[in-house]
Amino acid sequence: MLRYLTRKIGLGIGVLLCTSAIAFFLTFLVGDPASRMAGESATAEEIAQVRQQYGFDQPLPIQYVRWLAQGISGNFGDSLFLKIPVLQVIAEHMPVTLRLASYSIFFSLIVGLAMGGIAAIREGGLIDKLCLFISLVAQAMPVFWFALVIMVLFSFTWPVLPASGTESWRNFVLPTLALGFNAMPAIIRLTRTSLIDVLKTDYIRTARAKGIPFRRVVTKHAFVNALNPVVSVSVVQFGYMLTGSIVVEMIFALHGIGQLAWSSIQRGDVPMIQAIILLFSVIYVMLGILSDIVAAWLNPKLRTAVHA
Amino acid sequence: MKKKLQRLFVGLFCAMLCGTALASKKDNTLVIAWARGLESLDLYFSTAREAIIISRLLFDTLLDKDPKTGDFRPLLARSFQVLDDKSIELNLRDDVYFHDGSKMTADDVVFTLNWVKQPENKVIHQQNVSWIDWVEKVGDYRVVVHTKYPNPSALDFLAGPLPIYSKKYYEKVGPAGMGIHPIGTGPYRLTELRPGDSMVLERNSQYFSGGPKGTPSVERITQRSIPEENTQIIELINGKIDWIWKLSPDQAARLKTRQGVTVIDAPTMRIGYLQFDVAGRSGPSPLQDLKVRKAIAHAINRQGIAKRLMGSSAEVVHAFCHPTQFGCTNNVAKYDYDPAKARELLDQAGYPDGFSVKLYSYENRRVIEAILADLAAVGIKAEPVISSFEPLRDKVSAGEVPFTYMAWGSNSIADVSAIVPHFFTGGSSDTVRDAQVAELVREAGSTMDKKKRTALYEQAFQAIADNVYMLPMYSFSINYAMSADLAFEPSTDEIPRFYKAQWK
Numbered sequence: 001m002l003r004y005l006t007r008k009i010g011l012g013i014g015v016l017l018c019t020s021a022i023a024f025f026l027t028f029l030v031g032d033p034a035s036r037m038a039g040e041s042a043t044a045e046e047i048a049q050v051r052q053q054y055g056f057d058q059p060l061p062i063q064y065v066r067w068l069a070q071g072i073s074g075n076f077g078d079s080l081f082l083k084i085p086v087l088q089v090i091a092e093h094m095p096v097t098l099r100l101a102s103y104s105i106f107f108s109l110i111v112g113l114a115m116g117g118i119a120a121i122r123e124g125g126l127i128d129k130l131c132l133f134i135s136l137v138a139q140a141m142p143v144f145w146f147a148l149v150i151m152v153l154f155s156f157t158w159p160v161l162p163a164s165g166t167e168s169w170r171n172f173v174l175p176t177l178a179l180g181f182n183a184m185p186a187i188i189r190l191t192r193t194s195l196i197d198v199l200k201t202d203y204i205r206t207a208r209a210k211g212i213p214f215r216r217v218v219t220k221h222a223f224v225n226a227l228n229p230v231v232s233v234s235v236v237q238f239g240y241m242l243t244g245s246i247v248v249e250m251i252f253a254l255h256g257i258g259q260l261a262w263s264s265i266q267r268g269d270v271p272m273i274q275a276i277i278l279l280f281s282v283i284y285v286m287l288g289i290l291s292d293i294v295a296a297w298l299n300p301k302l303r304t305a306v307h308a
Numbered sequence: 309m310k311k312k313l314q315r316l317f318v319g320l321f322c323a324m325l326c327g328t329a330l331a332s333k334k335d336n337t338l339v340i341a342w343a344r345g346l347e348s349l350d351l352y353f354s355t356a357r358e359a360i361i362i363s364r365l366l367f368d369t370l371l372d373k374d375p376k377t378g379d380f381r382p383l384l385a386r387s388f389q390v391l392d393d394k395s396i397e398l399n400l401r402d403d404v405y406f407h408d409g410s411k412m413t414a415d416d417v418v419f420t421l422n423w424v425k426q427p428e429n430k431v432i433h434q435q436n437v438s439w440i441d442w443v444e445k446v447g448d449y450r451v452v453v454h455t456k457y458p459n460p461s462a463l464d465f466l467a468g469p470l471p472i473y474s475k476k477y478y479e480k481v482g483p484a485g486m487g488i489h490p491i492g493t494g495p496y497r498l499t500e501l502r503p504g505d506s507m508v509l510e511r512n513s514q515y516f517s518g519g520p521k522g523t524p525s526v527e528r529i530t531q532r533s534i535p536e537e538n539t540q541i542i543e544l545i546n547g548k549i550d551w552i553w554k555l556s557p558d559q560a561a562r563l564k565t566r567q568g569v570t571v572i573d574a575p576t577m578r579i580g581y582l583q584f585d586v587a588g589r590s591g592p593s594p595l596q597d598l599k600v601r602k603a604i605a606h607a608i609n610r611q612g613i614a615k616r617l618m619g620s621s622a623e624v625v626h627a628f629c630h631p632t633q634f635g636c637t638n639n640v641a642k643y644d645y646d647p648a649k650a651r652e653l654l655d656q657a658g659y660p661d662g663f664s665v666k667l668y669s670y671e672n673r674r675v676i677e678a679i680l681a682d683l684a685a686v687g688i689k690a691e692p693v694i695s696s697f698e699p700l701r702d703k704v705s706a707g708e709v710p711f712t713y714m715a716w717g718s719n720s721i722a723d724v725s726a727i728v729p730h731f732f733t734g735g736s737s738d739t740v741r742d743a744q745v746a747e748l749v750r751e752a753g754s755t756m757d758k759k760k761r762t763a764l765y766e767q768a769f770q771a772i773a774d775n776v777y778m779l780p781m782y783s784f785s786i787n788y789a790m791s792a793d794l795a796f797e798p799s800t801d802e803i804p805r806f807y808k809a810q811w812k
Binding site for chain 2: 031032035036037038039040041042043044045046047049050053078081082083084089092093148151152155156159162163164165166250251252253255259260262263267268
C-alpha cells in the first residue's frame with residue numbers, strides 16, 4: 001500500500017508541475033497581462049512601464065521558474081489587482097465554494113442513491129424508466145440554463161428564495177440544486193447498474209434463499225457492495241464541484257473560488273490564476289488518491305491486488 | 309417519525325419564506341450592484357471605472373467639475389487662481405477632516421501630488437500625473453501647483469483622477485493598505501469590505517458643508533458585485549437592490565414596463581469609431597485611398613445603428629470627439645448615409661467590385677454585424693475578427709491591423725485633450741501619422757488661451773474629417789435601472805454621483 005501511495009503521490013507531483021507550466025504559458029497566450037492591468041486609456045508607454053514594473057518583460061521560462069521557486073517556499077506572490085497575498089485571497093473565497101460543493105455532493109448523493117436504488121429494484125418498470133428519464137434530462141440540461149430557470153421560478157415567480165448573495169443557508173438552496181442536479185445522473189446510473197449486477201450474484205441469491213426479507217438483503221448486503229464504484233465517482237464529482245462551479249457561482253453571485261478564477265482570468269491576474277490552477281490540480285490529485293484509498297478500504301480484493 | 313419529518317419540512321419551508329432585510333428607502337440604505345468585483349480602492353493603482361465611482365465617495369479632489377456646465381468649482385480648495393501658464397494657486401478649506409479624525413492641511417496636498425508624480429512610485433496612469441512639476445506649500449492652507457509645461461487640462465486632472473490622501477496615513481500603509489482600508493475626506497467612509505464581493509459605505513457625519521458635493525442624503529450605501537445581468541434584474545425587481553446600470557437594450561425595454569422600476573437611457577461621453585490604417589503600418593490596403601474611406605463613410609447607416617442598436621440617446625457624431633467635451637466642434641465635413649454614392653466612389657477608386665478586408669473589434673456583435681451588412685451592400689466584404697479589448701488595443705499599437713471598430717470613453721474627461729492627442733500625435737495608437745494634424749493638436753494642447761485652443765482643435769477636427777482619418781460613429785448610451793423610489797441623475801462622464809442620490 002505504501003509503495004502504491006508513493007507512486008501515486010509522485011505521479012501527482014508530475015501532474016501539478018505540468019498543469020502549472022501549461023497554465024502559465026496559456027495565460028500569456030491570451031494576451032499581455034500588463035496591457036490588461038494598464039486600463040482602457042493607457043498609452044503604449046504606460047503599458048511598457050507596467051510590463052517592466054511587474055517583470056513581465058522577462059522571458060517566459062525565467063518568469064515561470066522564478067514563480068515556481070517562490071511557490072515551493074510557500075510564497076505565491078501578491079494579487080496584481082488586490083495587492084494582497086494570493087493565498088489570503090484564496091482563503092477568503094474558499095469557504096463559499098467548499099460549502100456549495102459539500103451541500104451539492106450531499107444533495108446529489110442522497111437523491112442519486114435513492115433514485116438509482118429504487119430504479120434497480122424495479123428494473124424495467126415504470127419507476128425505473130422515470131428515473132432514467134430524469135437522469136437523462138439532468139445530464140442534457142446546461143447548468144446555466146437550469147440555474148436561471150430555478151432562479152426565475154423560486155426567486156421571481158414565486159419568491160421564496162434569494163437569487164444571490166451568501167448571507168444565510170437560504171442563499172445556498174438554489175445553487176446547490178443547480179450544481180447537484182448536474183452531478184446527479186452519473187450517481188443514479190452507476191448506483192442502478194451496480195446494484196442490478198450485485199442483485200444477480202450468488203451470495204444475494206443465497207441470502208434470499210435463507211429467507212432474509214428482500215428489503216434487508218438490499219440494504220444490508222447488496223447496497224454496501226454496490227456502493228464501491230459510486231464512491232469513486234462521487235469523489236471525482238466532488239472535485240468537479242469544487243473546481244467547476246464557476247457558472248453557478250457567477251449566476252448566483254457567490255464569491256467563491258470559481259468566480260475568483262473567472263475574474264482573475266479576465267483581468268490577467270497571473271499570480272492569482274497560477275495559484276488557483278495549482279490549487280485545482282492539488283484538489284484533483286488528492287481526491288484521485290483518496291478515491292483509490294476509499295475503494296481499497298471498501299473492497300479488500302483491491303488491496304491485495306495492489307500488493308500483488 | 310413521519311410527523312417529525314413533516315414538521316421538519318414545514319419548518320424548513322417557513323424558514324425559506326422569511327426573507328432577509330430589504331434594501332431601500334425605509335432604512336435609508338441604497339444598494340447598488342454591478343458586474344465587476346472591486347479591486348484596489350487606491351485610485352492611483354486601479355484602472356477600473358468602478359474604482360473611480362467609489363473613489364468619489366471616499367475621497368475628495370482639490371476641484372470639482374460641474375458635469376452639466378463644465379465649470380470648475382473648488383472642492384477641497386476654497387478658491388483657486390491660475391497665476392500664469394504654469395502655476396495654479398489653491399486656497400484650501402480649513403474645515404476638512406479625514407475619516408480618522410485628523411485635519412487636512414496643505415501638507416497632505418503637497419505630499420499626495422508630489423508623491424504620485426514621481427515615476428518611481430509607479431502610479432499606473434502616468435499621463436494623469438506626469439504634467440506636474442512640483443507642488444509648493446505657501447501657507448498652512450495654501451498651495452501652488454507648478455506644471456512642467458502650459459497644460460490647459462491641468463484643472464481637469466485636479467478635478468478628476470487626483471484624490472488627496474492623508475500624508476500620515478499613506479506614509480504608514482502605502483498603496484496596499486489604502487487599497488483595502490481607504491481613509492479619505494469624502495462624503496462616505498468605508499465600514500466593511502469583502503474584496504471582490506461587496507462593501508458598505510456609511511455617511512461621513514463630519515463632512516464639510518457648502519462644498520459642491522453637498523451634504524449626502526442617503527445614510528448607507530452597499531455595493532454588491534453580481535456578474536449575471538438576469539440576477540441583477542431579479543434582485544432589482546424583488547427590491548433587494550436599488551440601482552443597476554449598463555443593461556442591454558432589450559432587457560431595458562422589458563424592464564421599462566415594470567411597476568416600481570425606473571429605467572433611464574442616458575448619453576455618455578463614449579464614442580464608437582472606425583479606425584483605418586492610413587499610414588499603412590500593417591501593409592498596403594485599399595483603406596489608404598481617401599475615396600475608399602469616403603465610400604465607407606457613406607456606406608454605413610450610422611443613424612440607423614445608433615437608434616436601433618445603441619439606445620435612444622445615442623447620437624451620430626461627425627467630429628472625432630464628444631459634443632459635451634470642451635474643444636469639440638460640429639463644423640466638419642459630414643458624410644450622409646448614401647450607398648449609391650459609396651459605390652460610385654469605390655468605382656472611381658478602382659474597386660468597382662469592392663474588395664475584401666478584415667475588421668477587428670471587441671465590441672457588440674450585433675453592431676458589428678450591422679456594419680458588415682452595410683459594407684457588403686456596397687461590395688466591401690469585411691471579415692470580422694473579434695477578440696477581447698486588450699489584445700486588440702495591443703495589435704493596434706503594434707500597427708498590425710488595417711481596420712478596427714472600437715470605442716473611447718475619454719477617461720471621463722470633458723475636454724478633447726482626453727481623446728485627440730491619444731490618436732493623432734504620433735503615439736502608438738496613431739494610425740495616420742499626419743504631421744500637420746499632430747502639430748495642430750500638440751499646439752492646442754499647450755495653449756492656455758481658450759479661444760485660440762478651440763480654433764486649433766477645430767482645424768485638426770476638420771482635417772481629420774476631410775481626410776476621413778477616422779470615422780466617428782455615434783455616442784454611446786447607458787441604460788440605468790433603479791427603484792422608482794430613488795432620485796438619481798446620470799451624468800455623461802459615466803461616473804454616477806451617489807452622494808447626490810436621494811429617496812423620493
